[in-house]
Amino acid sequence: MNAKTLTQSLNFQSTTVRPTMQRTLMMSMIALSMGGMSVAAQAQTQQQTEIEQLRQEVQALRGLIEQQKVQNTQTANAIANVQRSSASPSSILKTAKGAEFNLYGNVRLDASYQVEGGAVDMPYNQIHGVPLEGNKEQSDRLRSTLSATRLGLDFKSPVGDQDLKGKIEVDFLGGSKLDNLRIRHAYLNYGNWLIGQTWSNFAIPDYMPETIDALAFVGGSVKRTPQVRHTTKFSPQTNLVVAVEDPKDKLVTDKVIDQRLPALTARLNHQFADNLNVSVRAMGHEKRVNSEEEMAWGVGVGAKYEVVPGTTLKADYYHVKGDSSFVTFTNPGVLVKDGSLIQSEFDSIMVGITQKFGDKVHGTLGYGYMSFDKDPNYIAATKDTTTINKDLWQAWANVFYSPRKPLSFGLEYVYGEREAFGPALDKDTKQPISGRTGEDNRINAVAIYNF
Template sequence: MNAKTLTQSFNFQSTTVRPTMQRTLMMSMIALSMGGMSVAAQAQTQQQTEIEQLRQEVQALRGLIEQQKVQNTQTANAIANVQRSSASPSPILKTAKGAEFNLYGNVRLDASYQVEGSSRDLPYNHINAVALEGNNESSDRLRSTLSATRLGLDFKSPVGDRDVKGKIEVDFLGGSNFDNLRIRHAYLNYGNWLIGQTWSNFAIPDYMPETIDALAFVGGAVKRTPQVRHTTKFSPQTNLVVAAEDPKDATISQRLPALTARLNHQFADNLNVSVRAMGHEKRVNSEEEMAWGVGVGVKYEVVPGTTLKADYYHVKGDSSFVSFTNRGVVAQANGDLIQSEFDSIMVGITQKFGDKVHGTLGYGYMSFDKDPNYIAATKDTTTINKDLWQAWANVFYSPRKPLSFGLEYVYGEREAFGPALDKDTKQPISGRTGEDNRINAVAIYNF
């Protein structure tokens, strides 16, 4: 083959091969492009699937959150309803003018076995007048009464943007024989003002150790007086209460009310202190003397379930506020007034032994100044005392909420300024000491 023929043959093959290679390259590129598009489509589909799953999970979580909110709201409403029902029970009566009434009270049986004491036919304290040794003593006697049974009514009525609140409470310890209906509390409370009869602002029972005896023991006071009083709050922990009171002192001719003041302060959650003062004019015939007194009370929770209480008084010229005292003033032959003066203290500790049982140990003491003029002005010196003291221990058991039972032992003595004298010979027929030795019991049903 010559050169020309070879050249033509090569050119022909080149022309034939080139289109074939181009088509093959184009087909490969198309295949690669189609493969890339397929992978991209698969990736996009998977991403959309994952987004949809995430959206469903978020929606489910949102539903759980909303459900939990509903449950929390229902629980909070239920708790609030329980708190409201326990804090302020539904009134038993509501008048057309919007006044709400709540009835409460108890049925109470008191009993006392007197080992030694006075002939007084009542199972309550009478330490300042128990029989002196050797003269009209009374021993081994059982006494009982339901006179301390109470009935009370709490009420409130809207007046403007405030409520007028009040209380009426009675029992059957009135009269000379302690068997008549009497008013314990009857007052109205509007804002910081109180008008009516309730615990004296000076001789309050808040700091007395617990007793079964409804009349309390030496150093205590259960005085309720008609009064007008105002409370000033300096802070949540401190307030001042001032009052004008009618102490109902039958031994004098009264023309002015007693003025009392009480400063209360809470030093901590477990420590409360009260400082009190009193002043009152005493008039017998045309003679006048100013009686006065101070008091300090402390309540201290030593540890949860253990509470210490103490109450102290120093009083001159008054026998109407603190219990079991000598007569506040006596008149001499020339008409001059002589005042009695005393110090008293009551202290006790209460221990809880669970939800159903608690008990108290207590002690009370009262000492009177030995004023010879006061003694000389008193015809019967057996009726005035130099010293009084009592100690007691009790336990209360509440098997169920409405029921409560208590048992208490008390022992005390009084020392008079003089013995009992024979009417004819004027010679002593007794000692100067009288004894109070009793076991008290109580059963209470509260409603």
């Protein structure tokens, strides 16, 4: 083959092979492109699937969170309801008018063994009238009663921007036989005002040493009066309480003394320290019998001092002229002789110390004394001088035991004497048939269930 022929042959092969290789290369590129597109499509599909699964999982998780929130809210509400029920059961008790109230009270059994003294058949204090030595003395008597059993109701209702509060409390110590229902407290309290019957603003029991006797001992008072009272707070430690009260005083004949005006009482309370409280009190009112008038007045001072935690001292003092309605066990405040009023005057003091012996046991030692002015005109105006006293005193010791919170038991020994202005006289000979002294010697016991 010559050179020309070889060149022509190569040119033909080149011309023939190049299109074939181009087609092959093009087909390969198309195939590769198609494969890449397939892989990308598969990857995109898988990604969409995973995103959808993730979206479903997020929705499921959100549903669980919402469900848990609902459960937590229900649990919190249930706990709050239980706490409210436990903390303030009174809030679920309401009257038809929407006032919330709380019922409370106790069942109380009192018993007294009278070693000596006690003319009236009751287990409570009667030191001012115990029989004189040698004349109608009584001894070795057991007396008991449930008359001091108590039932009370505290209530409140929103009025304006604050609550109107009140109390109604009764027991069965009314009447001469101590078995009649009587009102102890019945009042409304709105802001700084109080209207109704409660402890007298002058003769308050806050500074009396503790006793088992429901009528207290010499030098103390458990007086409750109808009144209108206003409290002025000068500071968290100091306040002044002023009240007008109905004292409902009586003559020896049990005739109620006429009242044109109520008694005016004032009490200044001050806390000198966390463990020392003092109260200074005053009262004055008119005594009017027929057309005769006299002014009765009195002052009082009380103190409470916690010496150390668990040891408390209390003391209360009164000086009163012309009144027997506020302080207990006094001579008649006024007597009538020849159309004139003659007034009695006395001083009294009560002191005591209370000691706690743990959470369940505590006890008190106390002493009370009362001395009356020896006015000869007053003595001469008295038909029976055995009924008015020159001096009274009592001393007592008690212990209280509370095995569980609703239950409380107490035991108390008390001894006291009264000295009358005159002895008992024989009706015919008018000669003395007794001494001038009578004694009160007894043991008191109490069992209380509070609810």
